[in-house]
Amino acid sequence: MSWRDQYEMGAFRGHPFRTEYHERTGGRRVVSHEFPGRDEPVTEDLGRSQRTFSVGCFVVGAEYRAERDALIDALEKFGPGLLVHPFYGSMIVNVLSYRQTEDTEEGGMCRFSIEFVEAGIKPDIPAEADAAAAAGFEADDVLANAAGEFADDFDITDVADFVSDAASTLVTGAANLTQFIAAAQGGIGPALRAFDAGLRFLPANIQSLLREPLRLGQALVGLVSTVQALGSNGRVRVESFMGMTAFGESLKPITGTTPSRQRQAENQAAFVHLYTAAAAAELVRAASRTSFSSYEEAALMRDRVSARLDVLATRAADAGQDGRAAVFDRLRRAAVRDITQRGGTLARVHDLPIGATQPALRIANRLYGTGPGSGGVEARAADIAARNGVRHPGFVPGGVTLRVLSAARPGAGAGNGR
Incomplete structure (x- = not known):
């Protein structure tokens, strides 16, 4: 395959962009020691240096302003995020800086020069650490891996038409549910524009996305995540994501043992897990950003969130999907630790x-x-x-x-x- 065949659009936190150039820097962390009376120094290799990635990219088209604003919000958002590098694949990075350029000679286009640095592996969090931040990190980790895991399990290559039609129906159903629930959130400005852009992107590109499951996964995760930015009421956000985690519960099981039916069943299970895992991660994040006025109020939300995530974990385990069940169990433990820590000191x-x-x-x-x-x-x-x-x-x-x-x-x- 040529490099053009392997080229993919880049994306950060689910917001796509087209890449013009990229640079990568790295090396080793070496310390030299020089001693009196000795000509040769002594050097110590302290390990690999942190990698940095410079990306020149742009957004273009009739809706470029909405895509520009959504990308700016993603670049300025707190904490690490998922970068889909067009040449190096998916990685968790932090944003060091970015430069935005618009030119009247290039109408309908906005260029960016972005400096990313790899986030690395987060250290073990001690028991007394901020459990709300730990819950956010757990949610980030689930979201960072969701699209890649989905791409490994979803495939419509050389299948019967009804298999791809069923997959298309799943995408449409997920988009409709997200739109319905997001309507209760309200929202204005860049957050609403980013959500609308993501919502339009799915049906408009559904056939090509089905054949590129990584892009489909990234687009869906990005759409679910933008719901977090809509509205300002933490409890409404929690209720929204609680509802989104119910996606797939009314779907009929796929019967039949033919290869096409088996592929349809595997695709359905992969898609439902992608959507519900993304919604569950954002549910944990929304709960971590919600304040409580009493211990009872905190305990009630803790129990509701825990019970909902336990239902998802049990459903996956009963289907023999132990790896997927573990995702929901991790999120459940993070949410319980967070809300218990913050609610335990509150008034009764x-x-x-x-x-x-x-x-x-x-x-x-x-x-x-x-x-x-x-x-x-x-x-x-x-x-x-x-x-x-x-x-x-x-x-x-x-x-x-x-x-x-x-x-x-x-x-x-x-x-x-x-």
Whole structure:
């Protein structure tokens, strides 16, 4: 095969680009020691240097602005991401810098010069480390490997037409479900444009993507991931991804033992796992970014997320797909560690009977006081009113039992969620 036959479009965090040039730097980390009275130095090889990749690329077309903005968001996003290098394949990298250029002589095009550096292997995370960050790393790892694993298991080469038709139906169904669930998120600006661009890309290129399963996997993972950027409510994001993990549950099992039917069944299982694994990874990430006001609130989300991921792991294990079951089990453990760590220090909710009608501010002052660690008596009063659906915080009706927070432990907080 010539280099043109092996060439693929590049992509970062699922956002594709066309490559013009690339450079790669590397080497060894060598330290030299020179000693008095000795002519020859002593050198130590400390291992391979970190590799860097310089990529010159561009986005072009009628929708280039949306693709440009989506790529910029991906380049400026926190943490490492998946780079699909057109010559070196998939790798996890960090972005050092990028330069964006647009020229009126080249209408409808935006050029980028991007400097990537390999992220390497993350160190073992000690037990006391930030579990929310660890959950995010686990999600990144699943997303980074999802497309490649899918490409190994999905194939429509030399198959009957009904096999490729069934695969096309799966792609359309996944796109429709994602569009339906994303509509509840809302979203504006670059995030919404990136989602719309990814949504249009799938059906418009479905036939070519089916014959290039790596690109199909990358496009689908990218589409699922863009849902994370829509809207600003963490709980809505969690519910959205919970719904997306149900993809495939209503699909009928493929019966028959002919080679074509077996290939159809394997393709369906691979596609369902790709979509649900991507949604599960983003579910864990969404949960790690959600804050909680009480231990009970955190425990409820922990149990719901854990139960959902356990269903996915059990379903894969029952089908004899132990490797796929392990993916969901890893995500489940990461989510449980995260939410347990952040929720364990939060205040508990308990019942408080109220005898006479009185202001929420008085109740808050009686419960929490105004000293250090009180959390702000006005904020506490607002929480009491909101938690119990009080119409006017100045008149909490008597003869009812309120749900109120106990005083949080010193230094307690809801974690780094939003």
